[in-house]
Amino acid sequence: MRLHTKKLAEYACLLAFAMIVSYIEALIPIPLGIPGVKLGLANVAIVFCLYRTGIGGAFIINICRVLLCGLLFGNAYGVLYSLAGAVVSLLIMVCVKRISAFGMVGVSIAGGVAHNIGQLLLALGITQVPVLWYYLPFLLVIGALTGFLNGSLANVIYKRIAKHTELHDNEK
């Protein structure tokens, strides 16, 4: 029971962090003229979860974040879009994480790119306009850059927190 409570508290903290950064990001537009372009700081929390709590935790927190943020700050289409990105991104990150050659930054880069491609596929499916493929090179660059930043951040946070807590060791 003690472990369960601890886990619950940890998930809640991570979810709160993911939601706060999602909210702050929504307030600060990136002036590229294309709505929806953002750093995806919430992915810091997701990459962090993937390493700290495992796939299950990352999955739960990611889905909860998308649904809660969608209900609080967005709309139905936003949720659909975020969900497509989040699910594809998480699946790819889980796969890449299994390859030991890649570290947290690599996982995050793959996740960032996969997120963008997931959303592009959804947009292609909804609009049926193949010309959207022209966005792919832009999405690759943006995904790689944001993934790199988020991964580096997650890496630093993970190391610092690991140094100060033994929480994870108790669970093992």
Add this chain to the structure above:
Amino acid sequence: MKKADIILFSVFLLIGIIGITIYFITGKNAEYISVSVDGETIGVYSLNTDCEIPIRSGNGENVLLIQNSTARMILADCPNQDCVLHKEISQSNESIICLPHKVVVTVIKEPVEGDLDAVTY
């Protein structure tokens, strides 16, 4: 950071930059705007004639404005307004997408598009 991470990053960046370069090289001299709803082209307009184009679909209404050889969405009766916030487009293959209404506005080079029902200049 591991070596593979850097390689992955470089590969994505490289492919992306090559793609963007090709996009800008091939993207010039575009003169037409194609409007599609649900994947079907409903009209092609010249970028050189200023006009307002109402787009009515089963899902809602948008208004496209063509001015100074650029196009932008000036109205959409949907809640998220993403297409209205999108910058104006003029480069070939640039598009504005209204996801809730399944409306896609794209800059194209040639007005010929196979099985077109109506072409407006």
